[in-house]
Amino acid sequence: MAFKFFENPVVKWVEYRMPVFSFLDHSLGSSYPTPKNLNYWWNFGSLAGMILVIMIVSGIVLAMNYTPHVDYAFESVERIMRDVNYGWLIRYIHMNGGSAFFICVYIHLFRGMYFGSYKEPRELLWIIGVFILLAMMATAFMGYVLPWGQMSFWGATVITNLFSAIPFVGDSIVTLLWGGFSVDNPTLNRFFSLHYLMPFVIVGLVVFHIWALHMHRSNNPLGIDVKGPEDMIPFHPYYTVKDLFGMGVFMLIFMFFVFYAPNFFGEPDNYIKANPLVTPPHIVPEWYFLPYYAILRAFTTDFFLYQIVSLGGFLMSAKLAGVLAMFASILLFLLLPWLDRSKVRSNRFRPINFWFFWIFFLDCLFLGYIGGKPAEGSFIIMGQIATTYYFAHIILIIPIVSILERPKPIPESISSAVTAAGH
Amino acid sequence: MKKVILSAFAAATIALGNVAVTGPAEAASGVKPPAQEWSWTGPFGTFDRASLRRGLQVYSEVCSGCHSLNLVAYRALGEVGFSEDEIKAFAAEFEVTDGPDEEGEMFEREARPADMFVSPFANDNAARASNNGALPPDLSLMTKARFNGPDYVHALLTGYEEEAPEGVMLMDGMSYNHYFAGNQIAMAPPIDDDSVEYADGTEASKDQIARDVVTFMAWAAEPELEERKRLGLKTMIFLLVLTGLLYALKRKIWSDQH
Ligand code: HEM
Numbered sequence: 001m002a003f004k005f006f007e008n009p010v011v012k013w014v015e016y017r018m019p020v021f022s023f024l025d026h027s028l029g030s031s032y033p034t035p036k037n038l039n040y041w042w043n044f045g046s047l048a049g050m051i052l053v054i055m056i057v058s059g060i061v062l063a064m065n066y067t068p069h070v071d072y073a074f075e076s077v078e079r080i081m082r083d084v085n086y087g088w089l090i091r092y093i094h095m096n097g098g099s100a101f102f103i104c105v106y107i108h109l110f111r112g113m114y115f116g117s118y119k120e121p122r123e124l125l126w127i128i129g130v131f132i133l134l135a136m137m138a139t140a141f142m143g144y145v146l147p148w149g150q151m152s153f154w155g156a157t158v159i160t161n162l163f164s165a166i167p168f169v170g171d172s173i174v175t176l177l178w179g180g181f182s183v184d185n186p187t188l189n190r191f192f193s194l195h196y197l198m199p200f201v202i203v204g205l206v207v208f209h210i211w212a213l214h215m216h217r218s219n220n221p222l223g224i225d226v227k228g229p230e231d232m233i234p235f236h237p238y239y240t241v242k243d244l245f246g247m248g249v250f251m252l253i254f255m256f257f258v259f260y261a262p263n264f265f266g267e268p269d270n271y272i273k274a275n276p277l278v279t280p281p282h283i284v285p286e287w288y289f290l291p292y293y294a295i296l297r298a299f300t301t302d303f304f305l306y307q308i309v310s311l312g313g314f315l316m317s318a319k320l321a322g323v324l325a326m327f328a329s330i331l332l333f334l335l336l337p338w339l340d341r342s343k344v345r346s347n348r349f350r351p352i353n354f355w356f357f358w359i360f361f362l363d364c365l366f367l368g369y370i371g372g373k374p375a376e377g378s379f380i381i382m383g384q385i386a387t388t389y390y391f392a393h394i395i396l397i398i399p400i401v402s403i404l405e406r407p408k409p410i411p412e413s414i415s416s417a418v419t420a421a422g423h
Numbered sequence: 424m425k426k427v428i429l430s431a432f433a434a435a436t437i438a439l440g441n442v443a444v445t446g447p448a449e450a451a452s453g454v455k456p457p458a459q460e461w462s463w464t465g466p467f468g469t470f471d472r473a474s475l476r477r478g479l480q481v482y483s484e485v486c487s488g489c490h491s492l493n494l495v496a497y498r499a500l501g502e503v504g505f506s507e508d509e510i511k512a513f514a515a516e517f518e519v520t521d522g523p524d525e526e527g528e529m530f531e532r533e534a535r536p537a538d539m540f541v542s543p544f545a546n547d548n549a550a551r552a553s554n555n556g557a558l559p560p561d562l563s564l565m566t567k568a569r570f571n572g573p574d575y576v577h578a579l580l581t582g583y584e585e586e587a588p589e590g591v592m593l594m595d596g597m598s599y600n601h602y603f604a605g606n607q608i609a610m611a612p613p614i615d616d617d618s619v620e621y622a623d624g625t626e627a628s629k630d631q632i633a634r635d636v637v638t639f640m641a642w643a644a645e646p647e648l649e650e651r652k653r654l655g656l657k658t659m660i661f662l663l664v665l666t667g668l669l670y671a672l673k674r675k676i677w678s679d680q681h
Contacts, residue, residue, distance in 0.1 A: 036680065078494045078564075081647065088647040089654070163441060237676050245673045248666030259655025260466060263567065271568035271644075272560075281604070 025236075026216065033232035034239055037414050041115075042218065044108040049206065050247055051101045056199050058094040059143075065226070067144065068192035070185045073148035074273040092262040098140050099265040100254050102288035102316065105133060112334075114172035114357055116345025123337040125212035127324070130333045132205045139198040143193040144286055149270030154283045156183045156191070162296070165320040185365045222417055223345025224410060231414035241367035282374055290371030291364055292337040295329050296322040298387040299376045305388055325387070342402035349408040353401050360393045446552025456571055456602055457580035459634070463641060466656065469649050470642045472504050477621055481632055484619050486562065489554060489610075491542035494563035495643045498536040510536045517541035543670060555596040556610030564636065566644045573637050578602040580633040583612040 005011060006021065015021055025031045065084050067076035077357030080087035109129065112118055114160035145156045160177045164170040179186025217226070226232055233239075257264055265287060269280050285293050299306050301313065305320045316324075332339075347354045365387050370383040412415035431594050479500070482492070488570040497514040501507065514534040519541055522529035534541055544550035551558050566572030579602045587599040587606075597607040614632045642648070 075494070082496075082499070088651065092651075148591040233680065238680070241669065241673045241676050245666065245669040248662060248669045252659065252662045252666055255655070256659050259651055259658060262651075266568055268568050268572065326577065 009253055011100060014294045027210075028240065029236045030234040032235040033226075033229070034235045035218055035226055035231060035414055036238075037220050037222065037234040037418055038218060038239070038242075040246065041107070041111040041221075043243060044111060045102045046243040047246060047250050048101065048104040048108055050250075051097055051104060052199070052202060052206065055097045055101060056092065056203075058090050058097060059196070059199065061090050061278060062094055063196060065194075068146070068189050069187055070274070073146060073188060077147045089258070090332060092258045096254065096257050096262060096265060098143065098286070099288065100250075100257075101136065102140070104250075105136065106288070109133070110361060112219075114347050115219055115221060116223050116340070116342075116347070118337045119340065119343075119345050120337065122212070122219065125209060125216075126337060127334055128205055128209045128212060130330065132202060132209060134330060135198055135202045135205060137201065139195060139289070140286065140288070142195040142198070145188065145191045148188065148196060148274045149271060150272045150274055150278070150280050151267045151270040151283070153183060153274035153276065154280055156187065160187075162319070162323045162326075164310070164319060165314075165323050167316075167320070175397045187300075216273075219345060221346060222348065222411060222414060224414065225412040226394055227415075284372055287372070289370065290328060290369075291367035292326045292371070293389050294367040294371035294383045295390065296326040297371075298322070298324055298380075298383045300380065300384075303384050305384070305391070311363050318413075325391075329390060332391075336394070336398070339398050342405065342407065344407040346412065349410055350405060351408060352405045353398075356393065356397050356401060360397075363389050363393065426495070443469075454601055456574040456582075458571070459574050460579055461573055461641070462638070463648055468652065470503060470568060471638060473623060473625075474635045474638040475503055475642055476505075477623065477625060477635040478637070478642075480622060481614070481619055482562070482639055485613055486542055486636065487540075489546070489550070489559040490562045491550075491559075492540035492563050492643060493561050493644075495540050496536070497534065497538060497540065499646055501536075514538060514576040551660060555609055559610065562640055562643065564644045566641045572644070576640060577600065577633045577637045580614055580636070581629055610624060627640050 006015070011021055022031075032304065062080065065076065065087065067073055077091065080091050082088075084090075089265045112126060112129070139157075141159065145152045160174055162302075163173045163177065166173060175181065177187070177190075178184065179190055267284065284290070299318045301318045303318070305325075306318050307313065309321055309324075310316045310318075342350065342353070344350055347357055366381070367386045367390065370379055370386060373379045375383070441452060462474070482490075495512050498512070500510050505513075506579060514536050517534040517538075518531045519534045519538055520529055521532050524530055544553070547558055566576060569575045579600060582601040582603075584599040584601065587593045590604070591599065593599060593607060597604055597609055598611055600608045614629055614636075616629050617627050618629075619632060621626050645651075
């Protein structure tokens with residue numbers, strides 16, 4: 001920040017009592033040094049933050065007009081769409097914002113995997129990120145229930161029912177989630193309350209995420225530590241303007257969907273009011289849950305992974321195994337910093353892991369595809385293969401490759417690599 | 424390597440898109456309905472006003488005997504060219520229960536523009552009772568509540584077969600339809616050539632009637648569509664300019680770094 005700014009008497013007065021301005025300057029201003037070689041994959045963190053704000057603002061406005069009651073919820077959302085001034089815009093922003101949020105966070109996460117951002121000394125930063133993902137999932141799941149369409153109701157029924165697989169306490173947990181003996185008005189009420197609460201929990205987690213980030217600063221595409229001032233540039237104005245430009249591009253794409261294809265990510269069934277007596281032919285979650293849904297459904301009694309983890313069906317039911325696998329598919333990310341033994345962060349210098357990274361990425365996409373298909377015929381087998389590969393990648397391939405692989409030579413420093421590349 | 428990333432990303436986008444577009448529910452419905460041309464698709468699309476008017480006539484004379492339109496208010500017709508007097512007169516043809524009055528009695532009165540379209544039946548049970556046990560669904564969101572909604576409804580209305588194909592046993596009171604999931608539908612063919620006489624003299628072929636009522640239903644489901652597209656255009660232009668300026672600024676600020 002310009003020094004002139006700090007000479008302003010009002011600024012000085014505030015600074016003396018509470019140093020907000022220098023705090024900002026050290027957080028994302030000219031006094032925050034940043035690796036100079038960050039590429040556009042580093043934009044998705046600030047994009048996710050922007051969407052979080054958009055979600056909270058649009059959500060609060062929706063909540064002013066929304067009625068959390070089974071007899072009125074569906075109609076109140078339609079009143080927002082039809083009678084509230086620009087209600088359709090606010091609702092479509094919120095609806096598509098959920099998808100945009102997950103797109104950004106998934107890219108952000110795969111960026112971290114590709115460039116090894118989870119490794120020492122950024123383990124905690126990564127772990128907090130995994131918790132943010134979990135909190136987002138809970139938030140989005142409960143939000144999807146609020147418009148009280150057919151998919152809202154049946155999605156909630158299917159997913160809450162999963163908890164009944166937990167031994168001994170499962171049924172009590174489900175009753176607690178429902179506030180009764182089926183998904184009904186008390187469920188809708190508590191989901192609304194929690195859906196309002198959770199985003200602020202996410203804000204809290206994001207604060208910790210950034211705090212941890214500022215300790216050791218951003219990783220970079222080369223994955224090597226900064227060696228000195230020649231490797232760095234001040235965050236402002238370089239990355240502030242780059243992030244702003246990224247936001248512009250992102251808003252262009254996002255707003256295109258909001259205005260011209262607002263129901264692209266949605267299910268037509270959710271425009272039918274919830275009806276406990278009519279089960280939709282195929283119950284599917286939102287697209288961002290499809291990979292986990294595929295993992296959940298892969299666990300049938302004849303699936304060999306199930307036979308292994310349950311010791312031949314002895315330890316647990318296939319349903320419980322599916323539920324545990326679904327949670328494990330995310331929780332295992334917490335161990336990634338220790339499963340990966342390689343000291344080299346960036347996949348640019350990891351010739352073997354590079355390919356496994358992309359295979360894993362495609363496997364995740366494929367799981368998403370399977371999650372959207374009915375669990376029948378060859379889809380079951382394909383889902384089981386993809387699920388097996390998913391866990392094999394994290395538990396076996398990552399550690400083994402990291403031990404056996406011989407990385408390519410690592411550049412001396414960021415600035416030497418940049419000069420060598422002819423910039 | 425950049426290429427690998429880009430193509431993988433493209434593959435990802437396409438795969439995700441496919442999942443979203445051809446969601447699983449599609450498998451449940453019958454044959455894929457043939458794609459039709461509609462006036463409101465595309466970035467500048469608007470509802471064909473004459474067709475919409477005829478569609479309202481079809482809805483009122485045919486469909487409203489069985490189907491409600493609960494989420495649409497009469498006054499909303501004002502947004503698509505109906506005059507206040509027309510709307511008042513149209514609403515006044517229907518009766519709604521209001522009250523209680525000062526004596527505590529409920530009473531009947533003529534519907535007003537602020538009322539929602541009056542339903543043909545007092546409740547779902549009454550609707551089932553007059554339809555062989557089947558419930559005619561509310562039509563307010565119908566075109567959004569099915570995959571390729573407008574094409575589907577058009578195909579449904581014109582896709583009846585007088586006799587079920589050989590080997591198919593129709594249950595009592597059911598009709599055979601190519602596009603309905605399971606092919607047996609509890610709605611008898613609601614329209615045929617000349618089942619309405621258009622006030623504007625348009626020839627009322629079955630196809631024309633179906634097109635008009637679908638236009639009306641599409642408007643009923645997305646009354647914000649035209650405003651959405653108008654505002655969308657302004658927003659996109661604004662964002663394009665803003666993003667272009669930000670890009671120029673970015674280039675300038677970073678020029679000492681390359
Ligand atoms: C982390 C941020 C958030 C996420 C990921 C999220 C996600 C969602 C999703 C996926 C829906 C369903 C949209 C639909 O299909 O209609 C929804 C609905 C809703 N959300 Fe949020 N939300 C967030 C923040 C908030 C906040 C802070 C509020 C404030 C109270 C809020 C209020 C609502 C309301 C009232 C609805 C129901 C109306 C509707 O369905 O359009 N949301 N949310």
